[in-house]
Amino acid sequence: MDAEYNQIGASTELAQPSSDRRYRVFEEARITIETDTDIVVARQRGRELATRLGFSSSDLTLTATAISELARNIVQYAKRGEVTLRLIERNGREGIAVEARDQGPGIADIRRVLEGGYSTSRSLGLGLSGVKRLMDEFEIESKVGQGTKVVARKWRK
Amino acid sequence: MEVPILKQGPYLIASIQSALSDADLVELRDGLVEKVGRLRSKGVIVDVTALDVMDSFATRTLRDIAFMIRLRGAETVIVGIQPDVAFTMVQLGLTLEGVPTALDLEGGIAYLNKKSAASGREAKARGR
Structure with a gap:
């Protein structure tokens, strides 16, 4: 695993x-x-x-919904950013990696955001914690004033 | 993509045909809230059969629609939530609490008929 992902909220070049x-x-x-x-x-x-x-039809829906939440976070908090979708393979296993990246305000307290039920905006506050539940792997790094990067992966069952 | 709103007797039926953006959902909300007053409708059915994703925004807007319509004196029922969509919503903790749902259009109309029959009986009982 990349060192930069090990520290939640680590200061990294985004x-x-x-x-x-x-x-x-x-x-x-x-x-x-x-x-x-x-x-x-x-x-x-x-x-x-x-x-x-x-992918099974339920995994397609879970993945599409996770992408929707991540993209909405960008529009809502950062105004502008990008989503990169990658089909990936590791040890013969295939999956999709969703990377959402912005140079918005960043998140000061990632742990609190991931606990769920917490939101500074008007949505149900399930954005990031929801994405974490829908996908198999979830990584986030954010720096206040610089932006946020989230990578979430889902593997074919 | 605008959602057509059809008048069917005392009810309004909003039949979503394709994926909706946030702006489309807000437009649907405002359209229904306005039309339910102008046409003096007793009930609203929102058919989401065509939606392959109901994320937090869509769910919140549907809940807002149901509560706003109730404040306008009518009932709303959401119909056609697909099995995979229901599974995903539950994973997200989006339960649409307090909002009536039915399997399909037929179920939605049956729900509204029962509801208006019950309120008719109540009014009659109060009148005596």
């Missing part, structure tokens, strides 16, 4: 998109997130890609 070296990436799609229609585009693209991996 400006450059990083490629995920732990997995073989065999397909990639990047969607700029700025408006609420971009949220729909991102989740539909994610469903399309995961369909190609042979």
Whole structure:
């Protein structure tokens, strides 16, 4: 595991998109997130890609919903950012990695946000803790004033 | 994508045809709240059969619709939540508490008929 992911809230350079070296990436799609229609585009693209991996229909819905929540966080808190969807392979296992990245205000207290039920905005406050529940793996790094990066993965069962 | 709102006797039926953006959902909310007054509707059915994702925003907006319509004196029932969508909502803890749901359009109409029959009986009882 990358050292930068081990520390929640670690101070890291967020400006450059990083490629995920732990997995073989065999397909990639990047969607700029700025408006609420971009949220729909991102989740539909994610469903399309995961369909190609042979995900079950419930896993397709879980993944698309997680993408929707992550993209909405960008629109709501950072105004602008991007979602990168990657089809990945590790030890013969295939999955999808969703990376949501922005240069917004960042999150001061990540642990509190992940406990769920907590929200500074008007949504049900289930955004990030919800995504964590829907996906198999979840990593977050954020720095106040610099931005937030979330990577969530789901593997084919 | 605008959601068509059809008048069916005393009820309004909003039949969602495709994926909705946040703005579409808000437009649907405002359209229903306005129309229920203008057409003096007794009930509203929102058919979400075509929705493949109900995230926190969609769920919150549907809940808002139901509560706002109730404040306007009518009942709302959400119909057609798909099995995978229901599974995901429960995983997220989104239970739509306090909002009536039914399997499909038929179930929704049956619910509203029962509801208005019951309130008719109540009014009659009070009148005596």
